[in-house]
Amino acid sequence: MDFVTLGGNLLGTISLGDIVLYVTPFSLFLFVVLLIFTLLIAISKTETQVEATFNKLGNTNVKVGLKEFKQRRFLSVICGIASAGAMITGDLFNFTLFMALIGILNIGIVSAVKQTSVLNSAYQYGLIAMMCSLPLFGGASIILASTGTLCLAILSQMHANPMVIFGAVLMLLGVIGESGVAPFFASKAEMFRTPGSPFIVIIHLSSLFIIVRAVEIFLLILW
Amino acid sequence: MRIGDIWNKLADPKNVPRIFAFCLGIILIVGFVVPMALNSDQLYVRPAPQDQIDAGLALAPYDRGGEVLKDPGFIKPQFPENAEQLGMITGYMSPLAQWISSISPYFGTSIYSSPGGLIDEILYYTRGFDTILESSILMMAFIIASWLTINYTMNRRNIEKNIKKDVEIAIVNSAKVAHEVNVNDEKARAKQLRRDN
Numbered sequence: 001m002d003f004v005t006l007g008g009n010l011l012g013t014i015s016l017g018d019i020v021l022y023v024t025p026f027s028l029f030l031f032v033v034l035l036i037f038t039l040l041i042a043i044s045k046t047e048t049q050v051e052a053t054f055n056k057l058g059n060t061n062v063k064v065g066l067k068e069f070k071q072r073r074f075l076s077v078i079c080g081i082a083s084a085g086a087m088i089t090g091d092l093f094n095f096t097l098f099m100a101l102i103g104i105l106n107i108g109i110v111s112a113v114k115q116t117s118v119l120n121s122a123y124q125y126g127l128i129a130m131m132c133s134l135p136l137f138g139g140a141s142i143i144l145a146s147t148g149t150l151c152l153a154i155l156s157q158m159h160a161n162p163m164v165i166f167g168a169v170l171m172l173l174g175v176i177g178e179s180g181v182a183p184f185f186a187s188k189a190e191m192f193r194t195p196g197s198p199f200i201v202i203i204h205l206s207s208l209f210i211i212v213r214a215v216e217i218f219l220l221i222l223w
Numbered sequence: 224m225r226i227g228d229i230w231n232k233l234a235d236p237k238n239v240p241r242i243f244a245f246c247l248g249i250i251l252i253v254g255f256v257v258p259m260a261l262n263s264d265q266l267y268v269r270p271a272p273q274d275q276i277d278a279g280l281a282l283a284p285y286d287r288g289g290e291v292l293k294d295p296g297f298i299k300p301q302f303p304e305n306a307e308q309l310g311m312i313t314g315y316m317s318p319l320a321q322w323i324s325s326i327s328p329y330f331g332t333s334i335y336s337s338p339g340g341l342i343d344e345i346l347y348y349t350r351g352f353d354t355i356l357e358s359s360i361l362m363m364a365f366i367i368a369s370w371l372t373i374n375y376t377m378n379r380r381n382i383e384k385n386i387k388k389d390v391e392i393a394i395v396n397s398a399k400v401a402h403e404v405n406v407n408d409e410k411a412r413a414k415q416l417r418r419d420n
Contacts, residue, residue: 017349018266018301071370078363097356104360108367114382119375124236128243135247148262151301166257173250177243184239 001223002156006216013090020151022090026216030087030209037205038080042073044198072112076199079105083206087213092150095217096140096174102210103129103178106203110185125185132177139171143221156220168218175214179207267345268299275331281324282331289314300349313344 003010007024014021046064053060064072079102086098107129111122144150146163160168182203232238275283287310289296295310303309316324324330346354 015302015305016352017306019350019352020302020305067374075363075367093350094353094356097353097360101356101360101363104363104367108363108370111367111371114375121236124240127240131240131244131247135250145261145265146259148264148266149301150266154301161260162257163259166254169250170254173247177247181239181243185236 001219003153003220006219018151019089019091019094020153021088022153023088027088027213030213031084034080034084034087034205034209037202038077038084041080041198041202042077045069046072046198068112068114072109072199075105075108075112076202079109079202079206083202083209086210090152092140092143092152092155092217092221094150095213096136096171099136099175099178099210100133102206103132103182106179106182106206109199109203110182121185125182128177128181132174134174135170136174136178139167139169139174142167142170152217152220156223160222164221168221172214172218175210179210182207266299266301267349279328280331281328285331287313291315298344298349306349309344309348 003022003024007022007026009024011023011025011028013023046069048064049062051060051062082098082101082105086095086102089095089098107122107126110125111119113119140150143155143164146161146167147155147158149155158164233242269284269287273284275286280286287296287298288294289310291314292311294314295308296313298310298313300306300309320330
């Protein structure tokens with residue numbers, strides 16, 4: 001499928017050697033929205049919560065320490081920028097690298113909570129992220145071997161053969177593993193009820209946007 | 224099995240990687256029967272390894288020709304118009320590399336002396352953005368690992384909540400011990416009194 005059908009008219013290209021970024025109204029919209037959200041997250045503060053204590057009358061004020069706050073804000077901002085980059089990239093291997101970066105940042109955000117159960121959950125998520133680097137990069141390399149190119153503009157003009165379809169399925173599994181399952185673990189870790197919530201939203205936001213972008217890329221390759 | 228049971232099993236973080244690994248395994252097995260048709264028109268081609276070895280070149284199988292800053296070597300990029308100076312430093316070798324290539328026919332196959340222009344130009348010129356991303360992935364991994372190490376593995380004993388809990392447990396334990404000592408004391412005294420009488 002052509003760019004114009006999916007994303008609207010081509011506004012321009014940014015060429016960095018063999019990696020050419022394409023600016024269409026669709027990708028530009030996703031890029032700008034993600035950057036705005038990243039800005040909001042960068043200037044926001046963590047929530048403070050009051051927890052009832054068992055067997056006692058007192059309440060505890062749950063706060064996030066300055067160090068933990070800084071670490072999580074840093075990782076969230078980088079995650080937002082990486083997701084924005086994945087929105088605008090026009091190269092298959094570049095996209096997989098952005099995916100790997102988002103995956104490892106998601107693990108970092110989940111694991112920056114001082115609770116053993118959350119850390120266990122982050123460990124399980126890390127296992128998936130390790131596993132799915134094989135299908136992610138393997139899928140991209142199978143598509144490269146089959147078509148001889150990684151550029152999405154040229155790939156979109158080609159007809160899909162069974163090998164490309166297999167590579168795309170592998171890549172889909174990799175995208176699911178790196179980003180799609182992240183909300184499972186984030187919500188399992190009860191991150192929304194632990195202090196410092198606004199930074200966790202970037203995990204969900206980036207995985208939503210990544211799925212939209214991945215669908216566009218698969219349509220370009222396969223259709 | 225009811226669907227509620229399946230949801231409950233899926234809700235355990237332990238089970239998600241197992242299900243994922245199972246799906247991945249099945250798809251990889253399906254990959255054995257998918258017809259593989261390689262495209263011969265690849266990017267960043269290199270000649271067949273044995274060609275250069277049979278020709279007796281010192282840099283085999285990595286010889287790309289070219290003279291530094293004068294004559295570009297042979298590299299085929301996707302968009303030649305975006306990389307006009309490509310291949311200009313492919314032929315570069317350090318003095319040490321030149322010396323080794325003059326005395327050894329196996330220079331090109333040894334990693335320590337790779338005549339690196341080729342690799343460097345693909346990494347830092349035509350696909351430079353990828354290299355930036357790769358190194359930032361590594362950097363983020365190190366940041367997360369070091370932060371976890373400093374804040375949890377080494378420092379877990381100093382968390383204030385844990386200290387308070389430990390102190391409470393210690394107080395309860397010492398009270399128990401004191402009580403036992405008291406009880407034993409009185410028993411011994413009673414024994415002594417009985418003996419004296």
